[in-house]
Amino acid sequence: MVVNVEDSLAYHVNRTGRLLRRSLIRMFKERGIEVTPEQWFSLNRLRRRRELSQVELSDPALGDAPNITRMLRTMERSGLVERVRDPEDGRRTLVRLTGEGERVHDVIADAVTEERARLFGGFSRSEIATTLRVLERLERRL
Secondary structure (H helix, E strand, C coil): CCHHHHHHHHHHHHHHHHHHHHHHHHHHHHHHCCHHHHHHHHHHHHHHHEEEHHHHHHHCCCCCCHHHHHHHHHHHHCCCEEEEEEEEEEEEEEEECCCCHHHHHHHHHHHHHHHHHHCCCCCHHHHHHHHHHHHHHHHCCC
16 A cells, blocks of 8 residues: 555644744744754743753653753853752752843744744634644644
């Protein structure tokens, strides 16, 4: 049996994810922002939570622990985050945004909000809600 994968939902989800990532990278470069999408996701999570353990910051969908460690090392060298030992559990490393990390986050958040409004502006709230529900169900199954 020959299957045309280009007609499959999985193909379109994967392709769209890759295109969204490339769009984000291009938008960052056009604005002189030197972070990766994965670094942006981490900055955003830290901005909302203020402090996370390195393990909590890891996301299996974004990369394994060694990749997270390398990414945080790069972000630390850039002055965006600081890593400190948890005073209550010396085995844990806590990650915090620096003042520069907060500033960079806020610049990026404004740019991302503008770009996402351009990309998703033609979709109704109902269409977006339905798409999110489908993707969330698919994620749970995976």
